[in-house]
C-alpha cells in the first residue's frame with residue numbers, strides 16, 4: 001500500500017493514551033517524522049490480560065501497521081514490549097523497538113536501588129528485573145504491580161484525590177526500601193507524574209523510558225537511511241474503540257483536538273505452529 005504523499009510513517013501503538021508520552025518525545029526529538037498512532041481502546045487495559053491474549057493483540061496490531069506501510073514500529077506499551085517482543089521479532093520483518101531495554105539502560109546508568117512500577121502483566125513477566133540485572137547485577141530491583149493506574153488515567157481521574165491515595169499505597173514499599181531511581185514501567189504513568197513526584201522523596205530520579213526509546217529510534221533511522229528530510233504530515237490517530245472518547249481525553253496532552261479514526265484490525269491466524277499442533 002502507498003502512503004499519503006509517498007512518505008512512510010513511524011507506527012506507534014499502545015492500549016490507549018499511554019503511548020502519547022512516546023508521541024510527545026517523537027515530536028521533540030524527531031520533528032520531521034510522520035507518525036501513525038494506534039490505541040487499542042476497545043480492549044484496554046492490557047495489563048490484566050493473559051500473556052497469550054497480549055501476544056495475539058500485538059500480532060493483529062503489527063499486521064495492520066505493516067499493511068499501512070509504516071517504516072518502523074515503536075511499541076509504546078511496556079506490557080506489549082515485555083510479553084510480545086520475541087513473537088514480533090520472529091514474525092515481522094520490520095524494525096521494531098520496545099521500551100523495556102531503553103528504560104532498563106537509563107535506570108542502571110542512574111542508580112543502584114531501582115524501583116519499577118508497572119502493570120500486573122509487566123511486573124509478573126520480570127522483564128525489567130531481568131534486563132536490569134543482565135546489565136548490572138549489583139543493582140537491587142523492586143517491582144510493584146499497579147492495576148488501578150491505567151483505568152484511572154483512561155477515566156481522566158488523574159487529579160482525583162483517590163488517585164493520590166492509591167499512588168501513596170503503591171509507592172510506600174519502594175520508598176521504604178530507599179530506592180534512588182524509579183522507572184515508569186507503563187507508558188500511562190508519566191501522565192501521573194505530578195501525583196507521583198509529589199509523593200516521592202526529592203532524591204529519587206524518575207525514568208521515563210520514552211526519552212530513550214525515541215533516541216534509539218533516531219539512531220536506527222539514521223543507520224538505515226530512513227530519516228525523513230521533509231516536513232512531517234499531521235499525525236494519523238486510529239483507535240479500536242470510540243474515537244470521540246480518545247479525542248476528548250487526549251486533547252489535554254496534545255494541546256489540540258485530534259481527528260481520530262476508528263479502524264478494524266485484521267484477524268491473524270494464530271501461528272503455523274499452533275495450527276499444526278492439533279494434527
Ligand SMILES: N[C@H](CCC(=O)O)C(=O)O
Pocket residue numbers: 014015016018019044045046047048076077078079080119122150185186187188
Ligand atoms: N500503557 C501500556 C498498557 C497499559 C494497559 O493497558 O494496562 C503499558 O505501558 O504497559
